[in-house]
Amino acid sequence: MSAADRDALLLQLEIDGFNARYAAALDERRFDDWPQFFLAQGEYVVQARENFDRGLPLALIALESQGMMKDRVYGITQTIYHGPYYTRHVVGPALLLGEEDGRIRAQANYAVFRTRPGDASEVYNVGRYIDAFERTPAGLKLASRRCVYDSEMVLNSLIYPI
């Protein structure tokens, strides 16, 4: 196997594994683990596709550091009054888009299903992760994850991270 093939294989494995761990943390409601998938200055944006496609800046959520993410988690778990629900992420194999300035670019399609107590599961939010990863001593971390969702009507308010 050529060195390039080997590296591509290992990177694919690493990113798909990253996405599986990310999904597991959220779906298992280990929200305190969530900011650790990002760099300290990592960026997390949830944006409607309509705005993304037109290059418009408006986003539903835009967090610009781990600190803001921790604050968000505190809000979710301690202060926001909301009807509880489960989430379940099904994420397809990532599409690797190359490396630039030390950042690995990738994207992956996701479907998030929501289940409210006593109710059937429903499609909650579908879209794609547009990611930039950096390699750190603690493994890959997100410099940026942009969740660009198709769903124009967000079912109730979007509480938990996507």
Next chain:
Amino acid sequence: MSAADRDALLLQLEIDGFNARYAAALDERRFDDWPQFFLAQGEYVVQARENFDRGLPLALIALESQGMMKDRVYGITQTIYHGPYYTRHVVGPALLLGEEDGRIRAQANYAVFRTRPGDASEVYNVGRYIDAFERTPAGLKLASRRCVYDSEMVLNSLIYPI
């Protein structure tokens, strides 16, 4: 490539392939093939997340051997009166959780869609497989597959395996 990297890659490939074959057998209604994904003393459990999270034992279905699975398949295909439906499994790449006592632990998020005759497809059951595999001369087999589903309201009765 290091031996550890190589083994991780091959195992990921093997488990994702296993899950794809498992899904294909069920979705193509080759129910007689289903018990063969398990060890003779393999365990198959379908359990609500609410009970799993609290460590409660109650499960919707708990089969403790291939014999019980064959019996279940006989029930499904020969005796249970039920409205027919198609299933379609979409399973994300597995998350490998390590090896212990000769058993490979892994989990994977799944979404099962149901289509009833003349109707649109709908979200049927979403959750995660929590698995323990053993290596046999015939390849990987499930010592245990626990399907922990989010969906609190199971649409009609759950007839076919998840």
Next chain:
Amino acid sequence: MSAADRDALLLQLEIDGFNARYAAALDERRFDDWPQFFLAQGEYVVQARENFDRGLPLALIALESQGMMKDRVYGITQTIYHGPYYTRHVVGPALLLGEEDGRIRAQANYAVFRTRPGDASEVYNVGRYIDAFERTPAGLKLASRRCVYDSEMVLNSLIYPI
């Protein structure tokens, strides 16, 4: 790693990557790119599972060359009057089925979600791709992709490729 293992890994990576690029082209509405995933004489068929399972030939859509696909794209983007919608494909890891007469056979389960303006996302079409790939100087190309869908009731008309 044995040569066979290595080849299997690389092929899996290649086909999952192909499916991710295919999905991205459609979901990002780059319809002009779509015929290029096929050989010049490639075949694209969308068929109800009911007919496929019985060996019946009737299909919703059957295109027998890149030329017909380009014509279809022209129809979609320039002439058909239809309510617009977004699609989102979530495709599971492919199941490799072997090689025959220089063609690589594989299949993969897919779920396509549809979002209409101002509406929630919904399950649109679920099924499996049944594929034959050929290796060309420009990489893998589809000699045939058969989209066999479970969904008996197709939500409105099916405009965009699956």
